[in-house]
Amino acid sequence: MKNVVRPFLLFFVTTLLVSVPVVAHHGNAAYDYSKTETLKGTVVEWFWANPHCLLRMDVKDDKGNVQEWTIEAGGPPAIAHSGWSRTSFKPGDVVTVDVMPVKNGGPYARFRKVTLADGTVLGGGTASAGPN
Numbered sequence: 001m002k003n004v005v006r007p008f009l010l011f012f013v014t015t016l017l018v019s020v021p022v023v024a025h026h027g028n029a030a031y032d033y034s035k036t037e038t039l040k041g042t043v044v045e046w047f048w049a050n051p052h053c054l055l056r057m058d059v060k061d062d063k064g065n066v067q068e069w070t071i072e073a074g075g076p077p078a079i080a081h082s083g084w085s086r087t088s089f090k091p092g093d094v095v096t097v098d099v100m101p102v103k104n105g106g107p108y109a110r111f112r113k114v115t116l117a118d119g120t121v122l123g124g125g126t127a128s129a130g131p132n
Contacts, residue, residue, distance in 0.1 A: 046089035
């Protein structure tokens, strides 16, 4: 019986140790949840895929300079119930987004909500309401 239990136990423990990174998830420490910025710009690309959907958009500053922003949403299963879809955005759409900017001031953020050109508002864009 010992000859059967030891290999099984070794296999079981090894499987558990190897699987721990699979359930790990990055935190949201990069985002400043105390701030909201509003950006208006033109959609470059909408990437609908796990683990996060991404919107790339061109935003003009006060001087007319264009900066490309990347805005992160939750994954499709987390945001589809709020009205988001693969076809929420298409290149050339003009949208207004409220975002949580990254703390380092770069052109990267996380959605709070988005207002489409037709006035439709998509809220959330994330499964979590705060840092995790």
